[in-house]
Amino acid sequence: MTDSLPIDAKKTQARAWFEALQRRIWTALEALEDAADPALFPGDPGRFEAHEWRRGDGGSDQGGGVGGLLHGRLFEKAGVHFSCVHGPLDPAFAAQVKGADADNPEFWAAGVSLIVHPRSPRVPAVHMNTRMIATTETWFGGGMDLTPVLMADRRPDHPDTRAFHAAAKRACDLHDAAHWPRFSKWCDEYFFLAHRNEPRGTGGIFFDHLQGADWNADFDFVKDVGDAFIDVYPRIVRGRMGEPWTDDEREEQLVRRGRYVEFNLLYDRGTLFGLKTGGNMEPILSSMPPVVKWP
Numbered sequence: 001m002t003d004s005l006p007i008d009a010k011k012t013q014a015r016a017w018f019e020a021l022q023r024r025i026w027t028a029l030e031a032l033e034d035a036a037d038p039a040l041f042p043g044d045p046g047r048f049e050a051h052e053w054r055r056g057d058g059g060s061d062q063g064g065g066v067g068g069l070l071h072g073r074l075f076e077k078a079g080v081h082f083s084c085v086h087g088p089l090d091p092a093f094a095a096q097v098k099g100a101d102a103d104n105p106e107f108w109a110a111g112v113s114l115i116v117h118p119r120s121p122r123v124p125a126v127h128m129n130t131r132m133i134a135t136t137e138t139w140f141g142g143g144m145d146l147t148p149v150l151m152a153d154r155r156p157d158h159p160d161t162r163a164f165h166a167a168a169k170r171a172c173d174l175h176d177a178a179h180w181p182r183f184s185k186w187c188d189e190y191f192f193l194a195h196r197n198e199p200r201g202t203g204g205i206f207f208d209h210l211q212g213a214d215w216n217a218d219f220d221f222v223k224d225v226g227d228a229f230i231d232v233y234p235r236i237v238r239g240r241m242g243e244p245w246t247d248d249e250r251e252e253q254l255v256r257r258g259r260y261v262e263f264n265l266l267y268d269r270g271t272l273f274g275l276k277t278g279g280n281m282e283p284i285l286s287s288m289p290p291v292v293k294w295p
Helices: 007-035 157-171 180-189 214-239 247-266 268-277 283-285
Strands: 049-054 063-070 075-088 107-119 125-134 138-147 205-211
Touching: 007 063, 007 075, 007 107, 007 125, 007 214, 049 283, 063 283, 107 214, 125 214, 125 283, 138 157, 138 214, 157 180, 157 205, 157 214, 180 205, 205 247, 205 268, 268 283
Parallel strands: none
Antiparallel strands: 049 063, 063 075, 075 107, 107 125, 125 138, 138 205
16 A cells, blocks of 8 residues: 555544543553552542643744643552644754754654553553654654563563563554564663663563554554553553552662663653653653652
């Protein structure tokens, strides 16, 4: 199939999907808040608080987004954000973006990004994002990866990691048998703390510059990644959230969260892209854990 869909139609479809995905994830995480055992997680179930923001100084329409933060009893902090922004890139940064340069620095980007930091150290943290970017070229990027915070849970054959990888692999295999080996390896290489010579978590998938001959096929893959996340992560949480934990495990969790901070500040390209394109700082930096320790 040839790619003949007008660019404005692509943008409209992608924006609508990402907006709906954000709300679906809010609903799924709030349902888990409702289901948490009050004996382990006292207090009222958390709810997402929406915050609308606009890009730029108000002198022209350059888009914006809706940030969503939840501080709950099961999820100590969860950020699930939607953005759709456009306009000129900073000339110094444009050279680093596919299809943009100083002569044509215009871009358009829409997507959803999330981070979940559970209160229980028995429940793994998770990250997911999917996005479409258009300059003089158009492509998709994103992925999802799991970060158990206890060493006992960080082995590759742990049931949580196996379930997470299986969901990601199914999404890949629906489209191209080469996706899973390529994107899972890319994830392992990308989410790696070189200064500590250790992985951030137990992997998943990561992809960028997905730009095949059929835009609809690429978009369908991105949609299946979002659906896979909504299916697998709540299942993992429900399977672990009833387990009690110890003070030592909580301490281990807080130290492991420090690795998350180090990665996002030193290596994360999404953080840099958001800050360099005039994104809203609060959603961008909401990936930081609410409580963290360094030994």
